[in-house]
Amino acid sequence: MVKQAHKIASQVATLFETSPLILDSGVTLSPVQVAYETYGTLNSDKSNAIMICHALTGDQYVASTHPLTGKSGWWERIIGPNKLIDTNKYFVICSNVLGSCLGTTGPKEINPETGQIYGIDFPVITINDMVKVQVGLTDTLGIQKLFMVIGGSMGGMQALEWLVDYPDRVGSMMLLATAAQHSAQNIAFHEIGRQAVMADPEWRDGKYQEHDTFPRKGLSVARMTAHVTYLSEDGLMDKFGRNLQDRDAPTYGFEADFQIESYLRHQGSSFVDRFDANSYLYITRAMDYFDIAARYEGKLADAFKKASDVPCLVITFTSDWLYPPEENKRIAHALNAAGVPVSYASITSDRGHDSFLLDIPEMDKMMTGFIQSAEARLMKDQRDDG
């Protein structure tokens, strides 16, 4: 079932071969490939697995060098031997989400039914669909119950889906800088990004692979817009201010006079080298559809009623205006109302939404305390069972 992919370094599991994956849209997919990385060793009773759920443009390379960019894993600071999430103790799994572009089934991959690249014929997916694939992967690895699920931003949305639909398969849960629904503002920014991609003549109605083109400019603009939402005004002023880039005076033209412009252009152009434009459309759409409470007549607490045995930690950052503290607090209060043991803290940071990816000592302290208490709880449960 598990084989090494030839294109990328990840392991790839082939799932849903005998019974297809039924998507929220009603469309079925079979088989489904999922590319994933693991760190550490699964123990004999398979009780030490931590699932890390990545954000919109993240990937499975959470703690190892990215094959396309050559950069460190996106949470390598946190995950590794003797690190905050100690891979001497834990078996960490991070899979590339359904619809993405680093080895998991998505618009860039071949449709097994037609032998052609899916492209824009790929079905629209949801966050819940992504989690169904993660659950399938967990099954394949023989893990009945994860020690912990951790996710930030879109990863937090996946973690919430685990909590709502698979509470028996999760020991504890860490949610960072996330939301229980995508707001109108969130949808608006995503729509700007999608329109930028689709307005690029090289997008070719989503069939750019057939034409051997790529909507670099559109995807780059989408990334630039999104990137601003990941930062904060104070953070931007602090880092760039109104400083000019490589010049002493403005040019009175449309060159990148300001450092922030140059920075954003770099963010945009480096992004298109590692991400697929259609994947960007599908994943942003999945996030837009995300609304946990809507499935429970608007009562978020009702979604968590079956999760009262799953301790949760919710962390938010004061300058995050994309998934603001109020939205995270709403999750914490709903968890509390449902009887879920929950901790919630708002961490002062001027680094905006991306704070969860950065070195924030307060966050580390809380994560460490939470993991230690989850460890103690697991050991107590094992003693009680034994």
Place this chain on the structure above:
Amino acid sequence: MTDSQSKDLRPDLQLIANLIAPESRVLEVGCANGDLLQWLVHNKRVDGRGMELGQAGVNTCVSKGLYVVQGDADVDLKDYPDKSFDYAVLSRTLQAVRQPREVLLELLRIGEKAIVTIPNFGHWKIRLQLLMNGKMPVTRHLDYTWYNTPNIHFCTVKDMLDLIESEGLTLDAFVPFDAKGDQLDQSLSRANWGAHQALFVISD
């Protein structure tokens, strides 16, 4: 019932800790650094939850592995279901909330019993300071000046008992105590005059 292990707690928290039954469900509103919760979780195996307004306190609690939510007693208690805890504890916080009566009623909606401690504004030193100096009293336990104090609704032991009576609530226990946490005579006028703080166990 004195639990010798609770001696490492602040005196008022010791009194509360000793009243709480093992393995009960406890919500502490205004749990600060989580000293009481941590003690209860470890020594009485309670299912302890906290709410704290200050970020520093919440962060400390979470890094200790406690379940604490950053929240405001005046606003956020409404999210908790009825009778979801055996005890709702509010220690030296009632005087700092905007709506003490509503908060007290919320505690009783959420908990089977509320355990409340208050600093007693009727203590003779405070009365004397106001009388002698004609200025708002500042003591070791109430060490804020009038313009920067978080304490906005001071009351005396008698005021608290009046509120309990006027709301038709049941007073299950009343413990006036001094600065060391030693219990004082329960006679009302002596308690109102001599207690630094008082503890009330209330049910509806």
